[in-house]
Amino acid sequence: MTSPDREDASEVDVLSGHAKIWILGELDLVIGGLSHVPRSSRERKVLALLTLSANAPVSVDQIVDALWVSPPASARQQVHNVVATLRRALAPANGVFTLTTGAGYYQLSALEGSTDLSLFRTAVHRADQALRIGRLDDAAELFQSALGNWRGPALGNLDSRPLENRALLLDTERADVLERWAELQIRRGQAATAVTPLLELVEQHPLRETLRATLMRALHHAGRQAEAIEAFETGRRLLADELGLDPGPLLRAAHQLVLTGHSGESETNGGKRSPVSRGVMVRGAW
Secondary structure (H helix, E strand, C coil): CCHHHHHHHHHHHHHHHHHEEECCCCCCCCCCCCCCCCCCHHHHHHHHHHHCCCCCCEEEHHHHHHHCCCCCCHHHHHHHHHHHHHHHHHHHHHCCCEEEEEEEEEEEEEECCCCCHHHHHHHHHHHHHHHHHHHHHCCCCHHHHHHHHHHHCCCCCCHHHHHHHHHHHHHHHHHHHHHHHHHHHHHCCCCCHHHHHHHHHHHHCCCCHHHHHHHHHHHHCCCCCCHHHHHHHHHHHHHHHCCCCCCCHHHHHHHHHHHHHHCCCCCCCCCCCCCCCCCCCCCCCC
């Protein structure tokens, strides 16, 4: 006999599968397998902002800042109108999403698993739990599952400086997870599987030293020594030309590993990101 808790959980699973909001890529609202993305740019921006803070209040001032550089006198009324339109758009989701109004704020309540961001972060949390008890294979699979929620740069079809800043933080979050997954693949003896994703990410974020060092280690363990050395030299030139810096300790250690087979320090960090991460994260081609 199924327990009431399990029945409730099953109902949530069915409902959250009926409707989703995607923000890890271009914004989309999917209900019953069909896209219902709002047509208005303002509606899309407000939906994105509310989804970023799902199950938490978002002040009217935050919404106004996301919509206008110089807000008109009617800004708050226009926000109210946008929210009313979104509430109608979300109605077919059958309770998966609930848009409520409070004193000076709006809140999008979302069932568990109904946004790609929540799916991503839940999988990362479960990967962390697996790592803590030494289940490396499970952790690697969960990291891959988390990364599978991404379809492109976060909020890639929205133009708003506050949203761009939030999107950059999400892209950085993804890069952190991919880097941790790659370190784990190296540790598990599967460095070759990490090379292509790392190459793509380094191309997007060429000044991020921890990422380039991880790429160099992956290339080294995959037997691609010449490419590992080339990755170091490219990074060295970019750091000098763009930032006026020499390679930091992580890049130097990776270079020593490639040249001698010994880095002089632990080659991997057990799937956890190094606290040192010089360089600049910028939004680029996916």
